[in-house]
Amino acid sequence: MLSVSNLHAFYGKSHVLHGVNLFVGHSEIVSLLGRNGVGRSTTVKAIMGLVTARGTVTFQGRDDVLGLKPHEIAHRGLGYVPEDRAIFPDITVQENLLLGMKSKEAARRWTIDDMYAQFPRLRERADAPAGVLSGGEQQMLTLARTLLGDPDLIMIDEPTEGLAPLIVDQVARLLREIQRRGISILLVEQKLAIALDISDRVYVMGHGAVVFEGTAAALRGNAKVRKEWLAV
Ligand SMILES: Nc1ncnc2c1ncn2[C@@H]1O[C@H](COP(=O)(O)OP(=O)(O)OP(=O)(O)O)[C@@H](O)[C@H]1O
Ligand SMILES: [Mg+2]
Numbered sequence: 001m002l003s004v005s006n007l008h009a010f011y012g013k014s015h016v017l018h019g020v021n022l023f024v025g026h027s028e029i030v031s032l033l034g035r036n037g038v039g040r041s042t043t044v045k046a047i048m049g050l051v052t053a054r055g056t057v058t059f060q061g062r063d064d065v066l067g068l069k070p071h072e073i074a075h076r077g078l079g080y081v082p083e084d085r086a087i088f089p090d091i092t093v094q095e096n097l098l099l100g101m102k103s104k105e106a107a108r109r110w111t112i113d114d115m116y117a118q119f120p121r122l123r124e125r126a127d128a129p130a131g132v133l134s135g136g137e138q139q140m141l142t143l144a145r146t147l148l149g150d151p152d153l154i155m156i157d158e159p160t161e162g163l164a165p166l167i168v169d170q171v172a173r174l175l176r177e178i179q180r181r182g183i184s185i186l187l188v189e190q191k192l193a194i195a196l197d198i199s200d201r202v203y204v205m206g207h208g209a210v211v212f213e214g215t216a217a218a219l220r221g222n223a224k225v226r227k228e229w230l231a232v
Pocket of ligand 1: 011014034035036039042
């Protein structure tokens, strides 16, 4: 479904990714793990056309993703939820959600009511300006808005960062529900327990490249990799 081959990325002269290879299959949850600064966010940004990159990114059989503009990539069905919340603070929660919706004619997996059912807090705040929401609520709003664009694969960068444990569980449940509806997920996650719990497969990055790939169970059983590349 999504395949990334020999991906290099650059911030000016700084060469940050050194040939990342990864694959996300249909309806899979795949996590991208690694210590701070190893290039996890850069990987998803490069796939999304937000960072200068070379290599090959293939999505749904088309290998010309690199070089497209971010909105063109989104239009092909690749959703992206950045680390920093991407909401419009001055308009209401409901208006933010409406803006996320793909054209009315398109077959949609999700409705605004689905989003309110997943996140009752957003329904309560529907008429409030999005800017007054807490950080966690803004995170949910960003995720909800991206889902309303009806992506076939969604890349989510640290959705649980800074959230209360109860909300973290809600996000984990939603990720499973997303998968159940046939959407693939590439998840950047810092919390190893959650990543192992919900992922089919995981990639561990170190120094701008993948240093381990395998099932969640394989990583759980591999203390050496966890110690060398994940422990703080
Ligand atoms: N806009 C930027 N300009 C220059 N260097 C950057 C920029 N963004 C990130 N970097 C550098 O690129 C490297 C990879 O950063 P990246 O954001 O991909 O890390 P990460 O794995 O997502 O970790 P974390 O989210 O914990 O910071 C880091 O060394 C970082 O300092
Ligand atoms: Mg990051």
